[in-house]
């Protein structure tokens with residue numbers, strides 16, 4: 122539980138009420154720790170507190186509330202923060218990831234009916250992104266809870282719900298990459314590695330990846346990159362693409378420098394997909410002549426993904442051996458040790474999982 126900014130998380134028993142309409146009670150088996158959890162702790166993103174942190178994980182359905190049709194007791198599930206109502210302006214346009222009916226209360230730490238299930242005495246405890254996976258039990262909205270096959274290990278199921286969906290969706294949904302395309306991937310973190318793997322599955326002809334950390338280059342190559350650079354060298358990129366530039370650039374870093382370099386790296390009428398999360402108050406300058414060359418910058422939230430459609434698809438890729446997810450986690454901690462996991466992420470990066478007794 123996060124009680125104030127920059128404070129260590131506290132672990133203690135609180136009350137959790139029964140699932141209401143279209144909600145399910147889930148017993149957590151394993152949760153993933155992600156950078157957005159850190160952003161909440163240090164206050165880059167602001168939330169009402171106290172809140173139960175965690176927005177990735179997998180577990181088992183204990184009880185389904187009224188009008189839940191897709192889930193039942195005993196189902197193995199992956200949690201996703203991108204739950205949606207299915208019937209608002211955005212959902213009706215197929216833009217479920219922009220569903221405002223769920224996003225407004227979610228941003229305030231509430232479930233879609235604008236209340237919380239966690240409490241302590243008469244005080245509400247807020248949810249984090251509608252998931253709150255750092256808890257032995259949690260209540261989530263039906264569309265943020267995706268049934269998966271029983272043979273998917275929890276080690277895999279617990280880490281796919283955020284960065285993997287985001288990276289794969291950026292390629293499949295936000296960009297709509299075609300077979301034979303050339304692409305630049307900026308940043309070799311969990312999202313970047315997922316972008317590279319998705320490009321490979323899509324049949325990209327050339328994948329150039331950039332990460333300043335040389336020790337990551339082997340991992341990036343193993344994911345499927347053909348060329349790995351330490352910085353965004355426009356000369357190298359042009360040389361590798363017959364002087365044209367790449368068809369797509371996926372900017373997983375989203376700073377002024379990387380966004381401009383990505384724009385310079387794509388060919389005329391090429392597409393830059395901004396996958397990374399910029400500082401909320403950042404302002405960048407760009408050379409608008411690039412848009413005269415019909416280059417485009419495309420936004421990408423959660424890889425424009427629908428969790429109910431896309432999580433089973435990526436787990437199929439995993440089962441077919443086309444998406445490598447084993448060994449994705451760099452370490453595992455028990456819930457009581459969660460502050461050590463947070464330190465490990467701060468110091469070393471990577472992906473850590475949280476287990477429950």
Ligand SMILES: [Zn+2]
Pocket residue numbers: 205206207208209210211212213217220221222223
């Ligand atoms: Zn909606």
Ligand SMILES: [Zn+2]
Pocket residue numbers: 155156157158176177283284
């Ligand atoms: Zn995340």
